[in-house]
Amino acid sequence: MPPKKPKSGKSSAGSKGKGKKIQSPAARDWELSNQDHPEDIFPMVLTSATQELFDCQADEDVTGESPYKLLEKDDIIQDIKTRAAVSDFSPVKQIVLDYPEDELLLVYDRDFTYGQSFYLVLTPEAKDRILNPPKPETPEVFEKEVVKTPEPKPWISLGSDKEIDEEAFKESREKLLYKFSRVRRKFGVPVCFSDRNTADAKDDYLECASYQDSRFSIKQMQRDCGMQAVPRLQSSSAQTQWKFQKNIFTQYTPRELSVEEKENILQLESLKNFCNSVTPRVLQALQQEGIMNVFFDDWKALGTAADDGDWAGKVSEGLMLYQAFTDQKYTKDKKICSINWHPTIYGVIAVALTEKKEEQLNKSVVRASFILFYTFSDPSNPQLLLECPDDIFAFEFCPSDPNIIVGGCINGQVVLWDISAHVTRLQGTQPGKKVSVNTDACDFHQDLDDNKENKTPIVHYCAVSALESSHKAPITDVQWLPTTFEVTRMGLPVENMYNISAQVVTCSPDCTIMFWDVRVSSLVSHSASERRPIMDQKTPYSVPDTFKHLDRTWKPLFRVSLPKIDTSGEYAPLKFNLEHYTCNEANENGDSSKVIPDYSQLRLPSAKTLKALEDVNTKLYIGTEDGEIIYTDWKLGKDDSGRLQSAKPLHCFSIHHWLVNTVQRSPFFKDIILTAGSWNFAIWKEGVMDGPIILSAISEQVCTVGCWSLSRPAVFFIGKEDGSIEVWNLLEKTNEPVQIHSHVTNAKITCIKPWAASSKQHFLAVTDDIGMVRVFEIPKTLYVPSRSESLNVKKYFELEEDRLKDFLRREELWEKEKEAEELKKRRTEPDKPVISLVENEEVNVKEYNDYLMLEESVLKGMGLWQAPADTQDN
Amino acid sequence: MPPFPSQAEVEETLKRIQSQNGVQGIIIVNTEGIPIKTTLDNASTVQYAGLIHQLVMKARSTVRDIDPQNDLTFLRVRSKKNEIMIAPDKDAFSNKTSFLLY
Numbered sequence: 001m002p003p004k005k006p007k008s009g010k011s012s013a014g015s016k017g018k019g020k021k022i023q024s025p026a027a028r029d030w031e032l033s034n035q036d037h038p039e040d041i042f043p044m045v046l047t048s049a050t051q052e053l054f055d056c057q058a059d060e061d062v063t064g065e066s067p068y069k070l071l072e073k074d075d076i077i078q079d080i081k082t083r084a085a086v087s088d089f090s091p092v093k094q095i096v097l098d099y100p101e102d103e104l105l106l107v108y109d110r111d112f113t114y115g116q117s118f119y120l121v122l123t124p125e126a127k128d129r130i131l132n133p134p135k136p137e138t139p140e141v142f143e144k145e146v147v148k149t150p151e152p153k154p155w156i157s158l159g160s161d162k163e164i165d166e167e168a169f170k171e172s173r174e175k176l177l178y179k180f181s182r183v184r185r186k187f188g189v190p191v192c193f194s195d196r197n198t199a200d201a202k203d204d205y206l207e208c209a210s211y212q213d214s215r216f217s218i219k220q221m222q223r224d225c226g227m228q229a230v231p232r233l234q235s236s237s238a239q240t241q242w243k244f245q246k247n248i249f250t251q252y253t254p255r256e257l258s259v260e261e262k263e264n265i266l267q268l269e270s271l272k273n274f275c276n277s278v279t280p281r282v283l284q285a286l287q288q289e290g291i292m293n294v295f296f297d298d299w300k301a302l303g304t305a306a307d308d309g310d311w312a313g314k315v316s317e318g319l320m321l322y323q324a325f326t327d328q329k330y331t332k333d334k335k336i337c338s339i340n341w342h343p344t345i346y347g348v349i350a351v352a353l354t355e356k357k358e359e360q361l362n363k364s365v366v367r368a369s370f371i372l373f374y375t376f377s378d379p380s381n382p383q384l385l386l387e388c389p390d391d392i393f394a395f396e397f398c399p400s401d402p403n404i405i406v407g408g409c410i411n412g413q414v415v416l417w418d419i420s421a422h423v424t425r426l427q428g429t430q431p432g433k434k435v436s437v438n439t440d441a442c443d444f445h446q447d448l449d450d451n452k453e454n455k456t457p458i459v460h461y462c463a464v465s466a467l468e469s470s471h472k473a474p475i476t477d478v479q480w481l482p483t484t485f486e487v488t489r490m491g492l493p494v495e496n497m498y499n500i501s502a503q504v505v506t507c508s509p510d511c512t513i514m515f516w517d518v519r520v521s522s523l524v525s526h527s528a529s530e531r532r533p534i535m536d537q538k539t540p541y542s543v544p545d546t547f548k549h550l551d552r553t554w555k556p557l558f559r560v561s562l563p564k565i566d567t568s569g570e571y572a573p574l575k576f577n578l579e580h581y582t583c584n585e586a587n588e589n590g591d592s593s594k595v596i597p598d599y600s601q602l603r604l605p606s607a608k609t610l611k612a613l614e615d616v617n618t619k620l621y622i623g624t625e626d627g628e629i630i631y632t633d634w635k636l637g638k639d640d641s642g643r644l645q646s647a648k649p650l651h652c653f654s655i656h657h658w659l660v661n662t663v664q665r666s667p668f669f670k671d672i673i674l675t676a677g678s679w680n681f682a683i684w685k686e687g688v689m690d691g692p693i694i695l696s697a698i699s700e701q702v703c704t705v706g707c708w709s710l711s712r713p714a715v716f717f718i719g720k721e722d723g724s725i726e727v728w729n730l731l732e733k734t735n736e737p738v739q740i741h742s743h744v745t746n747a748k749i750t751c752i753k754p755w756a757a758s759s760k761q762h763f764l765a766v767t768d769d770i771g772m773v774r775v776f777e778i779p780k781t782l783y784v785p786s787r788s789e790s791l792n793v794k795k796y797f798e799l800e801e802d803r804l805k806d807f808l809r810r811e812e813l814w815e816k817e818k819e820a821e822e823l824k825k826r827r828t829e830p831d832k833p834v835i836s837l838v839e840n841e842e843v844n845v846k847e848y849n850d851y852l853m854l855e856e857s858v859l860k861g862m863g864l865w866q867a868p869a870d871t872q873d874n
Numbered sequence: 875m876p877p878f879p880s881q882a883e884v885e886e887t888l889k890r891i892q893s894q895n896g897v898q899g900i901i902i903v904n905t906e907g908i909p910i911k912t913t914l915d916n917a918s919t920v921q922y923a924g925l926i927h928q929l930v931m932k933a934r935s936t937v938r939d940i941d942p943q944n945d946l947t948f949l950r951v952r953s954k955k956n957e958i959m960i961a962p963d964k965d966a967f968s969n970k971t972s973f974l975l976y
Binding site: 255267286 | 881883884886888890891894895896897902904906908909910911920924925947948951952957959961963964
C-alpha cells in the first residue's frame, strides 16, 4: 500500500489546482522544483481504488520486474472528470491534457527512488528513453573508423614549444666585433708573430678562481640533461696464425700411365726379372692358403654354444623341482584342466579346477568353481580367485591386455574376467617389491565375507555369454585371435586397426567352432541399454563393468560347423590351432606405443571400413574326440542357396585312436604342429596333406599332453597317464625320449606349460589330476639351443617329409606291383595248383629219406648208431 | 699376342698365378704406385693401387727403421672376406711392386 503521508499535500495541491488555474502551475512548479527527481517524471501516489481502476495494482499487475504500465490519456482525463479532486491524477491534470500522445507511462517505483510508489512520465521523450534504453554502441562503428586513413590535422600546441624555447640557444646580446689593422707604414711587411706564455708575465691575465662559498649552498634537485639512446657497438678484429696447414678437401684424379709408357715398361728386362723373383713367394703364400686356414680355431668350433664359462660345479641334467603349489581348501577332490602363466608378471600361475567326479547330475553338493592364481612367493595360498559360473575347462589371458581373461565353461558358456583391480596384489608378490594391498579396490563381496586383509579376494566374472547362443557341450579350447587380424560377421579376415586382440575362438564337442568379439557392437548397444536396469539389480558385488555390454547377451560373430568329409555327420573338436598371421606393414610402428586399450570403450568397427586381408591363412588344425586330425578352413563360403556355409574339411586323418588332447604349433616354425592323443603323438607339417611327417611309436601309457619347448626348436615334452614326463629331443634320438622323469606325480598329468622367466631361468609347470601344480626348472642343456639347431631341425623335418612322400610313393608302387602280380598269377594259376602240390610232396619225401640216410651214416661213423625199433629185425 | 718375348714371359707368369685357386686379380704397380698391368677393371685397380701403395711404403719404412739391414719381403693383409698379398721388389729403389688379391 502506498504511504498515505504526502497524499494530503497532493490533494491540497490538487484542490488548489482544480479551482485556480493560475495557482496550479506555480504550485506544480514549486512541487517539481522542490523535489529531487528529474523534471520529466512525476512521483505520485495511487490509491488502491485507482490502482484497481487502471489495472496497476502494486505487486500484482505491475511488479519490480515489469514496472511499466501504459495508461490511456482518455482514461486519465475521464478519471479526473469523474472523481475530480479525489482523483490521484488531479495534480498532473494539466500535463495530461497537454500530453501530445495518447498513452502515458506509469512506472511502479518499488524502491521509492523518487519518494513515491509510482511515477508518471511526463514527456514522450522521457517515455521513449525509459522504455527503450539507448543501446550501447556496437563495435562496428569503431571498425569503420579504423579503416579510414587518418587525415592530417594542423598541429595543436600543447605547451611543448615553451620547453623547446627554453632549451634553445639564443643570442642574448649582439656579437662583438673587433677589427685589427696595422699602421700604414707596416703594410705589406711580413708579419712576425711569437708566442708568449701567460705565466711569465705578471698581470697579463686576471684569474677568477672558483672557490666554495660556505655562505650558500644549493642542492640541485633537478637537472635537465639531454639523453640519446644509442646501441653500443664494438668492433674488434683478430688474426690467427695458420700453423698446420691441412687440406680440407682434395679432388684428385689418379695418375695413369699412357698406353705407350705401359708398353715400354712391359718390355723392360727388369720387369721380367722382378716377376721371376717374386713369383715363388706368391705361389708359396697361395699354397699355404690351400693347405690350411691358420686363423680358424678348431677348439672353439668344437665346443657348443652353451660353453659360456659359468658352469660352476655340478649342473643337473634333468628337470629340478622348483616349487609345488597346492591349496587344501580349494583343490580337494579336484583336478586341474588348464594352466597358464601370467604373460607379464613374474612367477604367477593360474590354474583352472574342475570337479573330478564324473557324475555331473548330482548337483546337491555344488561347490563354487574357481580359477586360482598362485605366485612363487606363497606356494600354499592362492593370491586371487576367479569365480566361475561353472567348471572351466580352458582359459586364456588376452595377449594385448593381461588383465582380461576369457574362459570356457563346462556348460558351453564363455566367461570374461577383468582383474585390473587386483593386479597390484599380484605384482606385490614379486621379488624385491613391496606394494601395500589395495584395500579400496577389493570387492564389496569380500568385505561381507571376511574382514581380514589376508584373505584371498574373489573376483566375480564380468560377463558371460548368452545361454541360448553358447555351445551345447563343454568348451574344450579357447584362443584369442592374434593382434594382426580380426574377423567380421561374414567370416572374412580383415585388418586389425588397433592391433589388439579382441576376438576369441572357442570350440566344443558339439561340433561347432565359434568366433566371438568382446567389443561393444553397434547393433547390440541399444538393446543392451534396455536390459541394463535389470542387470544392475542382479549383480550385487562391485564387479568391474568392463564388459557390462556383453553380460548375458553375448552372441558369437559366426559359427563354423565341421561336416564330415565322406559321411554325414560332424566332427567333434576338442582342440584346435590357428596360424598366427604376421603382416609386415605398419605393425612394427604400432608396437612401440604398447598402449593397453580400455576394453570397455572399444567399439566394433563397421565391417565396411576394414580392409580385407587376402593372405591370411584361414585354415585350422583340429583334434577331435575320435582321434582324428582335421585340416579345415574356417572361412565361410556361400553355398547354392546363397547362405553362408562352412566348407567341408580339406583333410582328415585318424592317427590317434582316442581323444586328442594337444594340437600345438611350434613356436619356431609356423607350419609344424604337434598333436598328442591316445597312445602316441605325431608331428605334422602344414601343407603336407598325406599324413604326419613324424609319428611316434605306440607307447604303453596314454599320452595325456604335449607341449613344445619355448627356446629349443627340437625339444618337446610329453606327459603321461602314470605321472611321468618324457623329454624328447629330435636331434638326438628320434625313436625314444632323451629323458624320462617317471613318477613326477602319482596321478595323471593333465597339463604342461613352459615359460621363459628370464634368460637364465626357464620353468615348466606341470599339473595333475589331484590338483597339484609343480613347477620345474628346466636345466641349461634343455633350454639353450645348440648351434644352428633351428636349421638342423628344419632339415630334419624336410628329411622326414621327403621320407614320407617317398614312402607313400613306394606304397603306391607296391600296390601297383602287387596288383599286377596277382593278375598275372590268376591268369597262369588254374593249370598249376594240383601239379605243384604233388610235386611238392614228392620232393619232401625224397628229402626226408636223404636225411635219414645222412643221420644213419653220421651216427655209424661216431659209433652211436642204434638200429631204429621199427626196422625189421630179421 | 704380345709382340716382344719378354712380354710373353711376364704374361705367362701372370697366367700361372692367376690360375691358382681363388685368385681374384693381379695388379702390377711401379714405385710411385701407378698401375702398370692389371687383370681387374680400371676403377678397382686405381683404388687398390692408391690405397695399398701407402700401406706398403709404411710397412717397408717400419721394417727398415727397426733394422736398416732388413727389408720387407712380403705383406699379407687378411680380412673377413678376402686376403691381399703384396710382394715388393727386392731392390728397394727398383720400380716395381706387385700385389694380388686372393
